[in-house]
Amino acid sequence: MKSLGSIRRSFAPWTDPDAKPYISFRNVTKRFGDFTAVDNLNLDIYHREFFALLGASGCGKSTLLRMLAGFEQPTEGEIILDGQNMAGTPPYRRPVNMMFQSYALFPHMSVEKNIAFGLRQDGMPKPEIEERVKQMLKLVKLEQFAGRKPSQLSGGQRQRVALARSLAKRPKVLLLDEPLGALDKKLREETQFELMDLQQELGLTFVVVTHDQEEAMTMADRIAVMSAGHVIQVATPAEIYEEPKSRFVAEFIGDVNVFNGTCKGVVDGKCEIAGDDGLTIRIQSADVPPTGTKAGFAIRPEKMRISAGPPADSTVNAISGEIWDIGYLGDMTVFYVKLESGKVVKTSQLNAARTVDDPFGYEQQVWVSFAEDAGVILKD
Template identity: 60%
Template sequence: MNTASAARVPFEPWNDPKAKPYIRIVNVTKTFGDFVAVDNMNLDIYQREFFSLLGPSGCGKTTLLRMLAGFERPTSGRIELDGVDMSTVPPYERPVNMMFQSYALFPHMTVEENIAFGLRQDGVPKEERNRRVEEMLTLVQLTKFGKRKPHQLSGGQRQRVALARSLVKKPKMLLLDEPLGALDKKLREQTQFELMNIQEQVGITFVIVTHDQEEAMTVSSRIAVMNHGRIAQVATPTEIYEYPNSRYVAEFIGDVNVFEGRLSDVAPDHVVITSAEAGTQVYVDRGTSAALGATVWVAVRPEKLDVSLTAPEQPDFNCVKGTVWDIGYLGNLTIYHVRLADGKKVTAAVANRTRLRDRPITWNDEVYLSWAADSAVVLVS
């Protein structure tokens, strides 16, 4: 069957009440002296997920990954893999492999020998070992490079060798610690899709640690956004980006404009926020848990904003006026930084569908920024 043309089946076990989590992190805390690296964390990950732990430096994501690998033990709580408590199981007895950012390839061994190293350590017979190494070389598209040494490979090729070595023992879970951090931007983007395709083919649960938001958004079935040892939100990339549950998540993932305001109208299917900061009223076609009169924040992504030299038909709602004080040309996008009357800065991203010379907006122009009722998100914290 041609998998490229086959229809993809939605993969959402987290929405199935009958689905059993493959990895369960239950009330896990990890402390180093007085410092709490992971704080009473609970998290379920399902079989065949490509799951990302995303957050800034010091948020606890690497500590959690090391506990999954067995390099660190929880101070309290337990970690289960396929129904077995792994909290006290040493790393070498876990059906888990880890791929490091440095790749850690043996420089004196060939690509084939590097991939076969773990199998040789486990006493796998030579015929079986060779067969599995060949399978991995085919999987990562390096069949012609088996006799080369690591220094004879590009960065992307070394990354694929490290991945093949991690997968050849057929672990139940593969942990990836910033695996693409050493690659340049274009190669990193290409390799992200290669990783996704390989993960789908082998069907192994991948858990990746990254601080790169675009990387997490690209490869993940779900993302856990972490902050100070806790999980701020767990959701699909689409839900994380379109419906963040807090200002922290909204501001950490991508760019966003946030306006403070007060709820002046609340209904099941819409709310109205009066925002002195924005100088307008904001109509959002979704309800909220906050009460009438409560202080809330409205988040609008830059690409949701329309930029115009003329006022929209209904300028009293979802529209702010300001002056263009900076412009960034990114090729596919133009970024407009607009200063409102009270000094607040708002960012708009506009797709460049026409040539630069055909676009009328320039520095110091007075412009109107408007957005649709379904483009904003109301945040209560």
């Protein structure tokens, strides 16, 4: 059985035509004066899904989250949550809670009082508050820090306090706006997996806004890639990475090399693209552009091979060039190869061994090659 990437969990209600979305944005538009932040957007999110809204600053992802939370109202369209139209429902009456990037903890309150604050506001009896706070502290592994103030905690600990406070009211949906942006790289990576485990343990729906591709790829069941108020593609992380449906998604997610050219048609069962860089690319693809039309070809650096001579396998695509730059990253080495046309392509090679026989050097003539099924055709 072949799959695009490893499968984190057997959870895919979006593939079931009978599954009912838990959250639906229906023809939602949001304008701020003359500026359109979200433009006639349609999107479905399912119960217990970890869903990521991914895009550059100003693409509309935070506006979408704020409309779901009730802090903004759509100019047009509907937002449906668990079968109920959210129009006119104030934030405090929605079954959602939002965790902000700044965490917004009360500096004069202890950890346990920060967590209990919303419960006290709702008038929950004191014994129940104490029990709920105890549960939340255990959940985020902060029992021994209950009496400390936020200033006495690390960034990761403050993040977990904010998370516990958001979960204390047991919302149906937890909204996270750039939740890990203030953490250092190592702690951010650890916290990503903690959030994933916590979400599955609680069985809640998480919707996270982020501009960090790696964060979205690690945590989310599905990702919506956004640009200029539109959703460009919604798919699993593996599908987004391996089968981008547009040039924008291919170039936005990860590193990619794009060859532009003209489709020559199907030759010996393979689609051929005459590249503008002098390379005729043979591709295994069921989705072939019309002959004579412009087309692009996208391939990830790790799917390209670099060698001192032409590859022995005649079925692979290959082109010669000169090593322009080298980057040693520890786990892998990145090579920038300048082709005869002047185009520079990026390849990466896993450093599986500690030493390398005859390593490549600057200005060395090499061959770059890739298999016929290593990349995808781009039509726009």
